[in-house]
Amino acid sequence: MSIGADIGDEVSPIDKSAPGPARFSSNAVPYLLSTADAFVILLSSIVGGIGYQLSAGYPAPNILPYCAVGLLASFIHILRMSGSGYYDFPDSAKPRVEIAEILICWFTTGLLLAFFAFLLKIGVDYSRGAFVVFYFVAPVGLLAVRKGAKLALAAAVSRGVIGRRDIVLIGDAGEIAAMEPRDLLVFFGTSEVTRFILGTEDDPAKRDATDVNVINSAANFVRRNNCREVLLAMPWEDAPRLEFIREHVKSLPVAVRLLPDVRVRTLSNYASSARQRVLAIEIQRAPLSAAERFVKRVMDLVIASVALVFFLPIMALTAIAIKLDSRGPVIFRQFRKGFNGKQFMMFKFRTMTVQENGAAVVQATRDDPRVTSIGRLLRSASIDELPQLFNVLKGDMSLIGPRPHALAHDHYFETVLSAYAFRHHVKPGMTGWAQCNGARGGTPTIEHISERVKLDLWYINNWSLWLDIHILIKTFFEVLRKRNAY
Secondary structure (H helix, E strand, O other), X not given: OOOOOOOOOOOOOEOOOOOOOOOEEHHXXXXXXXXXXXXXXXXXXXHHHXXXXXXXXXXXXXXXXXXXXHHHHHHHHHHHHHOOOOOOHHHHHOOOOOHHHHHHHHHHXXXXXXXXXXXXXXXXXXXXXXXXXXXXXXXXXXHHHHHHHHHHHHHHHHOOOEEOOOEEEEEOHHHHHOOOHHHHHHHHOXXXXXXXXXXXXXXXXXXXXXXXXXXXXXXXXXXHHOOOEXXXXXXXOOHHHHHHHHHHHOOOOOEEEEOOOHXXXXXXXXXXXXXXXXXXXXXXXXXXXXXXXXXXXXXXXXXXXXXXXXXXXXXXXXXXXXXXXXXXXOEEEEEEEOHHHOEEEEEEEOOEOOOOOOOOOOOOOOOOOOEOHHHHHHHHOOHHHOOXXXXXXXXXXXXXXXXXXXXXXXXXXXXXXXXXXXXXXXXXXXXXXXXXXXXXXXXXXXXXXXXXXXXXXXXHHOOOHHHHHHHHHHHHHHHXXXXXXX
């Protein structure tokens, strides 16, 4: 059974000792903590300025310059701290207050502010004495807020108010049983982690079968809850099983990390791990960050909306031509696999006399007798793909990405090419890097699909906004060339 299969919960791999779902997600923690730091810095700037002026016998000053300095300081400080993962839930939930990190970051931020003040000559509007007060009051507030936040998070975690639903722990029964609450806090920032226990059978064949079912259940959980990371807890010396698990989680578009096992934790003096970053081996990285996905989605919405308005007259004439040419619906619908292996209904203009959408789908070939007379023209000009603009607007597809195949072909390709599942790490596209490089049309041999997968994986690993724009431009000329269009 493939990991991409949709199975039920006939297997019971989830550790029943794990607590129920928390009322609040840990995803909101970074935003709350960074907002609290910004408020402390802004308030320190205003209070420092007013307090210094009044204590020196001067009238109350204009607070606008102090607000501007406070906002600039908070922006610099938060930007620098967030880059090191300071606001991430696991780090913020650890009991130790990062005194050195906070002080170093703040005092260097103050030096940057002083440098900007010198360049911009704002010393007349902003008192140097007020800046000194602000410089030494703000870190006290930052340390106090950090300590209070850690206490509040610890209490929230213990009461089950907050927890992590964005990660999954898959592991060996012995390794997971050896994890104490302190270990879970260090690894995840909470003891509320959904755990999937691998097989414990002595027979290797039976154990592998159980492992596949457990991983499939974990994959379904990841997809339902939009998890961002999978962590593995397994003995490091069990290389065959590690490779087996790695092969079966590769279809998930999430980061996968291997945690230190009991022996490694003992060798590394794990008792002090709460004071340092946890050693973990990244065996699979996430394809695109949240910011990159947002940028790609905005481009999809803008360009697809404009294209739909531009091509609407052509689409209307095409629909009339199809209706007059042959019997059958105007739109051809077929299930395809999208991001994370989720199925969706893809739209195309009907170009054939058949409507295949089952376990057996025959690919189109050159001079295929099933293609209608108008369909041959639509295929050569790629006009039959235009209804997929609606798939792009719905969010099932992207303008640029690996071309989706029929489910029957997907299932077959996954069995013959181990890297094929990686294509589902991004949304499928109307066009892609493979199509712009000649890998268009049918895939009659393994060599053809292997070359297409190679190009698709290169695109996923090298994605950028400019690459998408480059592919759009190349697609225009590729359509004019009509290479492999039949």
